[in-house]
Amino acid sequence: MTAPVLSHRAMRRAGESRFSPARVWAMLLRYLYILRSSWPRTLELLYWPTLQMLIWGFMSQFLRQNSSYVAQAFGVLLAAVMLWDLLFRSQLGLSISFLEEMWARNLAQLFVTPLRPYEWVLSLLAMSVIRVLLGVIPAASLAIPLYHYSIFDMGLPLVAFYVVLTAMGWALGLAICGGILRHGMGAESLAWTVIFALAPLSCVYYPVTTLPGWLQPVAWCLPSTYVFEGMRDVLFTGAFRTDYFLAAIGLDLVFLAVGTTIFFIAFRDARRRGALLQTGE
Amino acid sequence: MPDSVILVERLVKRYGKTLAVNGVSFAVERGVTTALLGGNGAGKTTTLSILLGLLLPTSGMVNVFGEDVLRHRYRVLPRMNFSSPYVDLPHRLTVRQNLVIYARLYGVPRRDERIARLARDLQIEAMLERPAGRLSGGQKTRVALAKALLNEPELLLLDEPTASLDPDTGDWVRSYLEDYRARTGATILLASHNMAEVERLCSQVLMMKEGQIVDRGSPDELIDRYGRTNLEEVFLQIARGRRAELEPVS
Numbered sequence: 001m002t003a004p005v006l007s008h009r010a011m012r013r014a015g016e017s018r019f020s021p022a023r024v025w026a027m028l029l030r031y032l033y034i035l036r037s038s039w040p041r042t043l044e045l046l047y048w049p050t051l052q053m054l055i056w057g058f059m060s061q062f063l064r065q066n067s068s069y070v071a072q073a074f075g076v077l078l079a080a081v082m083l084w085d086l087l088f089r090s091q092l093g094l095s096i097s098f099l100e101e102m103w104a105r106n107l108a109q110l111f112v113t114p115l116r117p118y119e120w121v122l123s124l125l126a127m128s129v130i131r132v133l134l135g136v137i138p139a140a141s142l143a144i145p146l147y148h149y150s151i152f153d154m155g156l157p158l159v160a161f162y163v164v165l166t167a168m169g170w171a172l173g174l175a176i177c178g179g180i181l182r183h184g185m186g187a188e189s190l191a192w193t194v195i196f197a198l199a200p201l202s203c204v205y206y207p208v209t210t211l212p213g214w215l216q217p218v219a220w221c222l223p224s225t226y227v228f229e230g231m232r233d234v235l236f237t238g239a240f241r242t243d244y245f246l247a248a249i250g251l252d253l254v255f256l257a258v259g260t261t262i263f264f265i266a267f268r269d270a271r272r273r274g275a276l277l278q279t280g281e
Numbered sequence: 282m283p284d285s286v287i288l289v290e291r292l293v294k295r296y297g298k299t300l301a302v303n304g305v306s307f308a309v310e311r312g313v314t315t316a317l318l319g320g321n322g323a324g325k326t327t328t329l330s331i332l333l334g335l336l337l338p339t340s341g342m343v344n345v346f347g348e349d350v351l352r353h354r355y356r357v358l359p360r361m362n363f364s365s366p367y368v369d370l371p372h373r374l375t376v377r378q379n380l381v382i383y384a385r386l387y388g389v390p391r392r393d394e395r396i397a398r399l400a401r402d403l404q405i406e407a408m409l410e411r412p413a414g415r416l417s418g419g420q421k422t423r424v425a426l427a428k429a430l431l432n433e434p435e436l437l438l439l440d441e442p443t444a445s446l447d448p449d450t451g452d453w454v455r456s457y458l459e460d461y462r463a464r465t466g467a468t469i470l471l472a473s474h475n476m477a478e479v480e481r482l483c484s485q486v487l488m489m490k491e492g493q494i495v496d497r498g499s500p501d502e503l504i505d506r507y508g509r510t511n512l513e514e515v516f517l518q519i520a521r522g523r524r525a526e527l528e529p530v531s
Contacts, residue, residue, distance in 0.1 A: 025385070030378075030382045033378045033382075037374065037412075038373065109368055109428075111334070111335060112358065114358045114359050274336045276336075277336070
């Protein structure tokens with residue numbers, strides 16, 4: 001019998017440590033390999049935000065000549081489109097990386113390693129950021145030469161909107177992943193559909209006052225509503241509503257707590273039902 | 282007192298009204314290759330999944346390396362690994378990318394060196410840059426074995442390690458496992474219904490049926506006890522329930 005060539009003690013230490021950035025990086029690397037292995041998937045990241053920006057950019061140009069509302073702030077529709085896409089891509093970026101593991105039937109292989117579920121979640125969040133940046137930044141940059149409009153001119157408020165929408169996207173993504181873990185691949189379409197149910201209430205393209213009175217309090221329960229109202233304030237008046245931002249952050253924390261709880265309950269339930277072994281197409 | 286790597290007591294796993302594992306107790310000693318032998322639905326894979334922490338039992342105690350797996354699985358997972366033909370590696374990643382990811386997850390030091398050595402030992406060097414999904418069944422098994430040995434596990438759990446392999450590849454895998462155990466002193470627990478494999482590799486057999494261990498012993502002991510000429514005949518006798526005293530044994 002020979003002595004082990006590897007340092008078991010070092011590996012044990014690595015495995016026992018409560019949190020390992022190396023394991024998070026390993027998972028992130030896995031998703032980057034997947035992204036790199038398929039150019040259609042990479043192209044798809046750019047395709048939809050760019051297409052949206054083109055449609056709404058030309059629509060805005062037309063409305064500018066025919067509407068005093070849009071003439072006041074040409075960028076309002078384009079900014080709304082891009083911020084909505086940021087929210088959607090943030091949720092979808094997380095859900096797609098999660099689904100990659102389901103499609104590959106890889107959960108059993110992953111969770112016999114020392115990988116913690118929360119380390120996996122951190123890699124999913126990081127991948128969501130990468131996917132959003134890969135998709136939205138080129139589209140936003142393309143609007144500059146096409147329409148002489150730069151969303152980046154919004155400055156620091158844009159960073160605040162980005163943070164709020166990204167966190168909300170993560171929360172929804174985690175809840176959706178929990179739903180898919182619980183109900184299997186039959187619930188896969190949730191990843192593409194759930195968020196659109198929130199679009200009318202988020203008041204992406206119109207003020208909250210447009211909604212019926214009884215629906216307005218419901219709209220104000222979404223962090224995204226504060227972002228789109230705040231965005232219109234920035235574009236129309238130049239003022240950043242700190243009260244909106246703080247309310248949105250508070251709601252984000254609630255959403256994240258609920259989304260995370262749903263995900264981890266579903267994960268534990270999957271271990272109870274044996275779904276980590278069986279989940280797949 | 283024997284040095285038990287695995288100690289399972291009164292393990293029960295229930296799915297609704299179905300009892301997948303029904304009060305199983307057993308111990309596996311260090312450096313020994315043990316088989317969980319039984320037909321489909323006997324509870325072999327369920328037992329392995331519980332040992333790996335992939336599945337939560339309904340009740341019972343599961344101890345690996347002296348640690349309660351249900352409470353401290355992360356203390357033991359770095360020291361063990363698992364391979365099954367029914368759990369694939371991600372298809373679109375190359376073999377090397379897959380091995381790099383798992384080496385990082387296990388915190389394997391000098392991982393390039395380790396992967397190169399395993400690739401040489403398991404004769405997968407030529408396929409390192411190929412997508413895992415484009416490998417043949419035999420190649421996939423060797424790659425899965427490479428993944429399972431990345432952390433040089435002290436405990437290796439194998440679910441039907443040679444299922445659907447041609448006889449030559451199956452024989453090669455069995456030889457490699459024998460050599461690995463002899464070289465490292467590892468403990469191996471394998472679920473199988475390949476009798477020849479079990480006779481060749483295992484010094485202890487746990488016969489499972491309908492979620493219970495109905496008999497146990499070395500292959501020779503079982504063959505003698507049932508008055509048969511090989512383990513397959515013993516298996517068939519147990520599977521068909523012809524032994525009058527076929528009761529769970531503790």
